[in-house]
Amino acid sequence: MRFFLLFLLFSTLFLAAGCFALSEGQSPSQNVYALEIEGLAWNRSTIKILLTTPNNESWWNPIFVNSTLRAIGQWSDAISYFASHNENYVYLSSLKLEPTVLNYTEPGFDIYINWTESNLAGSVDEIGLTTLSSEGNQITGCTINLATHTHHGVPLIDGDMQNVALHELGHSLGLGHSNKTGDVMYPDIALLGAGKSVSTLDVYGVATAFAWMTYQFNFYPISSWLSGTPVVLPSNIQYSFLPVSSQNARPNTIQNNTTLQNVILFIELFLHPIILVPVLALIAFLIIITLISMLRRRRAPKAGS
DSSP states (O other), rough: HHHHHHHHHHHHHHHHHHHEEEEEOOOOOOOOOOOESSBBBBBSSSEEEEEEESSOOOOOOOOHHHHHHHHHHHHHHHHHHHHHHHHHGGGGOOOOOEEEESOOOOOSOEEEEEEEOOOOOOOTTEHHHHHHHEETTTTEEEEEEEEEBBSOOOOOHHHHHHHHHHHHHHHHTEEEEETTOTTTTSSOTTOOOOOOOOOOHHHHHHHHTTTGGGTTTSSOOGGTTTOOOOOEEEETOOBOOOOOOTTTTTOSSSSTOHHHHHHHHHHHHHHHHHHHHHHHHHHHHHHHHHHHHHHEEEEEEEEOO
């Protein structure tokens, strides 16, 4: 009985901790490195991004602006490096991501990034959501919504926000999901995980979505060169994670220390009423059983008396 109760307790804690592995539900195939393409493309090489910060919200943490700016910088670093080391894709050097931070919304931008406290789209596991607007196959606008808290009410740390922003920015550039575990565009996002890096597969997908830049500076009909089928990393390009500059790398802070944050998360989970109350009830039950057992032993008649 005692073993069963202890097993039940640890099973509850394990399942609760597992709730923080956020999945968008895709079964990967690791035979080839493939990346889904939305079949949509921007008609410009300079993408203007507006980060709109909330005003006087109690749940807001200004550090998330820096997290998202670093994510934008990571994409810029990766695209620039890929273009300079692959002569067939040198045209990507003309692709620019230009961020602006304001506390109000202003027209004239291509991508709008904003934050909300709770999970998105009525889902318990949606902490990032990208919505593309299009005319035919041409992207005309994009909105990225980032949640600052999980559905349990636990705030994301700085590094988590950077990872989520990296993933959503990939969608804003026309990318779908990757089949490579650990890739920035892989659909599973584990909170309190290590910092993500943009891969050669990710930038190859961007190169495909901006292939019109290869031959001319003017955009021309997408249907003639872009399909919605997944792209496969060419055999002459090795799958690898692209370098990032120190200013865009995930900071080595206590908040971004995954081991420490996992310990804190475990404590927070343990202290959550859903877990703490049954645990205290179990402890009280075991104490009562132990006391009853001790009283029975004391009252039991001694042999020969």
